[in-house]
Amino acid sequence: xxxxxxxxxxxxxxxxxxxxxxxxxxxxxxxxxxxxxxxxxxxxxxxxxxxxxxxxxxxxxxxxxxxxxxxxxxxxxxxxxxxxxxxxxxxxxxxxxxxxxxxxxxxxxxxxxxxxxxxxxxxxxxxxxxxxxxxxxxxxxxxxxxxxxxxxxxxxxxxxxxxxxxxxxxxxxxxxxxxxxxxxxxxxxxxxxxxxxxxxxxxxxxxxxxxxxxxxxxxxxxxxxxxxxxxxxxxxxxxxxxxxxxxxxxxxxxxxxxxxxxxxxxxxxxx
Numbered sequence: 001x002x003x004x005x006x007x008x009x010x011x012x013x014x015x016x017x018x019x020x021x022x023x024x025x026x027x028x029x030x031x032x033x034x035x036x037x038x039x040x041x042x043x044x045x046x047x048x049x050x051x052x053x054x055x056x057x058x059x060x061x062x063x064x065x066x067x068x069x070x071x072x073x074x075x076x077x078x079x080x081x082x083x084x085x086x087x088x089x090x091x092x093x094x095x096x097x098x099x100x101x102x103x104x105x106x107x108x109x110x111x112x113x114x115x116x117x118x119x120x121x122x123x124x125x126x127x128x129x130x131x132x133x134x135x136x137x138x139x140x141x142x143x144x145x146x147x148x149x150x151x152x153x154x155x156x157x158x159x160x161x162x163x164x165x166x167x168x169x170x171x172x173x174x175x176x177x178x179x180x181x182x183x184x185x186x187x188x189x190x191x192x193x194x195x196x197x198x199x200x201x202x203x204x205x206x207x208x209x210x211x212x213x214x215x216x217x218x219x220x221x222x223x224x225x226x227x228x229x230x231x232x233x234x235x236x237x238x239x240x241x242x243x244x245x246x247x248x249x250x251x252x253x254x255x256x257x258x259x260x261x262x263x264x265x266x267x268x269x270x271x
Contacts, residue, residue, distance in 0.1 A: 009056050011076060015083045016048035016055060020157055022087025027156075028098045029140055029149075031091070047153055051161045082166030089169075089176065090156050090259065096183040097255035101139035101248055103191035105132030111202040112233035131233075135194075135244070142248045156259060163263035179262050183255070190251045194244055198236045205232050 021044035024030045030040065109129035143149075169176060192199075209228060 009052075012056060013048055013052055015079060016051060016161065017044055018080045019083040019087040019160070020044040020047040022084040023091040023157055024087075026088050026091025027094050029143070047157055050153075051158050054158075055161050079166060082169070086160065086164065086166060086169055087157075089180075090160060093180065093183055093259055094156065094255070096180075096187055097252060098136065098139055098143070100187050100190035100194065100251055101135040102132040103187060104195035105129060105135040107191060107195040108199045108202055108233065111199060111206065112229045138241070138245065139248050139252075142245050143252060146249055146252065148252060156256070159260060159263055175262060179258060183258065186254075190247075194247050194251075197240050197243075198233055201236055202229055202233060205229055 021041065024040050024044050024047075030043070106129050109131040112131070205228060
């Protein structure tokens, strides 16, 4: 019976809970302050309960240093901290994937005249330009439509339980560092790719208005340039939004594949 196994292997369940709650507190969408803390804890408990049977069947979990020392020992406390670090790394990497959408909006917000229109983004918990917040919402909706939450828990949390523990994470820290650095590099690359159609067109628009101001100095370019840039940007956003959604979907899928590749490189499967 599962309840009896939970009582017998309560230290293992606490380790799984520490990893899941750390991931939920850092991962996008779920980490928002608009989500009640009670819901986050309940979801973390449910996630830990869901993967507990597979984890308890793997002997390597019980062979971790500190598992047999008791829940009040220093070794077990270090294991709890290590599981929290793994959850934070998973959640942070997923946050890096989503940051590409917000960064893409920030790239062309200044060009279209919305550089000073920063508002508080309740999802990202930061001050974000208006277009960055818009693309962040688009990325969140794309994430939900493509089944991102199951991928986060099945491909992010459950797969990590089957493939990775803190000892293997420490031994393979070079791969973890390379993944995070590569994720940051791809963040800016993906942001440039997503924003390039609008950014490039706005650059040509600014160049054209500059040439007009030279050819006809009597035209007040400051009063005429901003409406032109804003109108062109909104028209381009409406025209390219389906392609942006498709690009964001590919970015999300690529990010989760990179996370699973890390499990294979570092963990290679427990047991």
